[in-house]
Amino acid sequence: MLVKSQVKYIQSLSQKKCRDEDAVFVAEGPKLINELLIAHNIQLVQLFATDDWINSQKPTVQKEKLIAVTASELERISFLTTTNHALGLFSKPRFPNGDPNTGFSLMLDCLQDPGNLGSIIRCADWFGIKQVICSPDSADVFNPKVVQATMGSIARVNVLYTDLSGYIRKHKDMPVYAATLNGKALSELKPIEKGLLLIGNESKGIDSELLKLATQQITIPRKGEAESLNAAVATGIILSHLA
Amino acid sequence: MLVKSQVKYIQSLSQKKCRDEDAVFVAEGPKLINELLIAHNIQLVQLFATDDWINSQKPTVQKEKLIAVTASELERISFLTTTNHALGLFSKPRFPNGDPNTGFSLMLDCLQDPGNLGSIIRCADWFGIKQVICSPDSADVFNPKVVQATMGSIARVNVLYTDLSGYIRKHKDMPVYAATLNGKALSELKPIEKGLLLIGNESKGIDSELLKLATQQITIPRKGEAESLNAAVATGIILSHLA
Numbered sequence: 033m034l035v036k037s038q039v040k041y042i043q044s045l046s047q048k049k050c051r052d053e054d055a056v057f058v059a060e061g062p063k064l065i066n067e068l069l070i071a072h073n074i075q076l077v078q079l080f081a082t083d084d085w086i087n088s089q090k091p092t093v094q095k096e097k098l099i100a101v102t103a104s105e106l107e108r109i110s111f112l113t114t115t116n117h118a119l120g121l122f123s124k125p126r127f128p129n130g131d132p133n134t135g136f137s138l139m140l141d142c143l144q145d146p147g148n149l150g151s152i153i154r155c156a157d158w159f160g161i162k163q164v165i166c167s168p169d170s171a172d173v174f175n176p177k178v179v180q181a182t183m184g185s186i187a188r189v190n191v192l193y194t195d196l197s198g199y200i201r202k203h204k205d206m207p208v209y210a211a212t213l214n215g216k217a218l219s220e221l222k223p224i225e226k227g228l229l230l231i232g233n234e235s236k237g238i239d240s241e242l243l244k245l246a247t248q249q250i251t252i253p254r255k256g257e258a259e260s261l262n263a264a265v266a267t268g269i270i271l272s273h274l275a
Numbered sequence: 276m277l278v279k280s281q282v283k284y285i286q287s288l289s290q291k292k293c294r295d296e297d298a299v300f301v302a303e304g305p306k307l308i309n310e311l312l313i314a315h316n317i318q319l320v321q322l323f324a325t326d327d328w329i330n331s332q333k334p335t336v337q338k339e340k341l342i343a344v345t346a347s348e349l350e351r352i353s354f355l356t357t358t359n360h361a362l363g364l365f366s367k368p369r370f371p372n373g374d375p376n377t378g379f380s381l382m383l384d385c386l387q388d389p390g391n392l393g394s395i396i397r398c399a400d401w402f403g404i405k406q407v408i409c410s411p412d413s414a415d416v417f418n419p420k421v422v423q424a425t426m427g428s429i430a431r432v433n434v435l436y437t438d439l440s441g442y443i444r445k446h447k448d449m450p451v452y453a454a455t456l457n458g459k460a461l462s463e464l465k466p467i468e469k470g471l472l473l474i475g476n477e478s479k480g481i482d483s484e485l486l487k488l489a490t491q492q493i494t495i496p497r498k499g500e501a502e503s504l505n506a507a508v509a510t511g512i513i514l515s516h517l518a
Contacts, residue, residue, distance in 0.1 A: 147390055151505040185501050186312075218515075237305075252515060255403035256430050261511065262394040267488035268508035269515040272461075272495060 034080070034105040042109040042121070048172045055124045055227055059172035061116035062089065069093070073125035074187055081118035082106060082143030091118075107236040111176040124174060135226050136275055137163040139196050139208075142233040143170045143263060148183020151230070151264035157185035159275040164191045165199060165228075200228065200245045207247040209274070210238055212267055215249025224274045231267050277323070277348040283510065285352040285364070291415045296365045300417035304359035305332065310427030312336070316368035317430055324361035325349060334361075354419040367417060372432040372484040374498055377468050379518055382439050382451075385476040386413045386506060393424020395506035400404070400428035402518040407434045408442060408471075441486045450490040452517070453481055454509055458492025467517045477506050 044050040045058050056077055059068055062085065068074050069091065079093050080101045106115045115164050128200070136158055143149055149171045158162055171178060173191045181188075200208055210230040228244060232238035243249075252261065262270070288301050289314065302311055305328065311317050322336050323344045333340070349358045350438055367419040368383065381399055386392050392414045399407055414421060416434045425432075430471075445449055452475040473489060475481035495512050504512070 094395055119459035122476075151508055154501050155504060155508050156499035157499045158495075158504050160500075183502065188500050246495070254321050254401055255518065256400045257403075257431055258400035258425065261398060262424070262507060262509050264505060264508050265394055265398050268504065270511050272512040272515065275498065 034101050034109070036097070036138065038099075039108050042119070045114070045196060046122075046176065048175070051124075051172070051174050053185040057119055057124055058119060058121060058176045058274055059179050060110060060112055060119045060176070061180070062118060064180065064184050065118050065120045065193075068120065068122055068187055071125070071187035073185075074101075075123040077123055079118060080106065080109060080125045086263065094238040097134070099242070112180070125187065127166045127192050127194065135229050136161055136214055136224060139199070139228050139230045140164065140170050140202045141196055141230060141238050142167050143237070144234055145263070146175045146177035147181050148234065148262065148264045149173065149175075150178040152184075152267050153178075153189050153191065154185040155264065156162045157182075157189050159271045161191060161271070161275060162188075164189055165196065166193050167196050168189065168193050169179045169205060171199060190235065196230070197242055200242075200262045201215060203228075208245055209270075210243055210246035210249050212238065213251060213260065214251045215251040218250055218270060218273050221248075221250060221274060229270060230265055234263050274275055277342070277344050277510075278354070280317070280340065281342075282351050285362070288364075288476050289354065291418070294367075294415070296418050297514040298352065299364055300367055300422055300493060301354060301362060301419045302422050303353060303355055303411035303419070303425075305361060307427055308361050308363045309334075311363065311365055311430055314368070314427075316365040318356060318453045320364040320366055322361060322363045323349065323352060323494060328360040337397055355423070364370060364399075368390060368430065370435050372435065379404055379467060380471050381406055381443070381510065382471050382473045383407065383409045383413050384439055386436075386481070386482050387477055389418045390424045391477065391505065391507045392416065393421040393429075395510050396421075396425045396432050396434065398426040398507065398511045398514060400425075400432050402514045404514070404518060405431075405433060405493060407432055408439065409434060409436050409449035410439050411436050424479060429491045439473070440485055443485075446471075450511075451488055453486055453489035453492050454494075455481065455486070455492045456503065460496045461493055461516050464491075464493060471515060472517070473508075474506055474510050493494065 051057055058066055076095055076097055080099045082103055088167050109119055153164055177185055207227040209227055294300055302308055319340055321340055323342050325346055327344050352362055396407055422429055450470040452470055
């Protein structure tokens, strides 16, 4: 059973301030929850799940952390349009403070859309990229929508928030590739072992001062008429050629 | 000024049934609206915009179709979390009934997420693909979230809904490429002039009966640990190699 204070608390976690205070985040649905339960750097705080799911899945979770709820109770705490059997409250992983030895990292300049950020982290994980560096004004990786869109990759990719120009200046040996609309055609570039790939804001692109620090601007050749590509799609295409 | 019946009417357009009845759809924000205003196959029905925007933009729109609203009125009819100066009501374009002469088409099997569908249409437009064929149980292309995510490409890409196996059987000369997790590596394939690229549902993939009709299964080689890629990202990567 769910008490009112629990509902209120979980709802409050839609706000970054509240998530930061207790260093927790929310994840929903069996698939994602099962991925996080086996992650080394993430601890379960509380798992709210329907009886049906608990009986069929028998999750290996300490008894005091498991709270059985009805479907309608789950609806009251869920951030999804359609609830999905279980909602977990997890402790935030501690992401290391930037690893210069990581071969290839992504840099996101003011990336705003939670779905895009989640998809990009998932995509980084697919291509074996271990580090995503976000500007402080990017979406928060622990926003429930971002967590859902990572599909569990949040447990395997380090995400850090820092001033991007500062990071680039501190790691002068790293070539910086910037995704723009008038750079070198992607097809002319060879796979890269080491470097930073800079992706800009969904509508404004990369900040002009930051762009000056790029070693190479790169562009996905266009054959049709769309003005641009979705940021996550563009990131995926570039990684599939370079990573 | 906005009257109550207008607010109610526009809100009702979140439902497919209501959009279908009047063959209209909603688009928001100056960029998207300006793209649709110059589209040949789409007519403006009504434009609701703030005074500021009307005065600065002077949109070339028949006077009787333009309704000045306050920012808070716009908020009441907007489908966005943050309103964006203007909301347009447009007549649906008539998409032709499937063109077998189109070189390369996308086929979407039960694609559910509106953001994914919109991003895929935008991506098709970027790579010069003129036709996206959706199974009837896919998201509706005129859902406001899909329209926003197309960023105007909805005016340039034909989107049709039909039984996918029927379509494949009717066009036997078209090779069918299916995106799966255990097909031929994308890097081993050469660009394709003519064919159908089949993309599956976000969680269940491609229907097993439909998959039997594929000429070639293809896979994006994985280097990391993510179980899969976002459907729109995967489509973009495949198109960048094949289209």
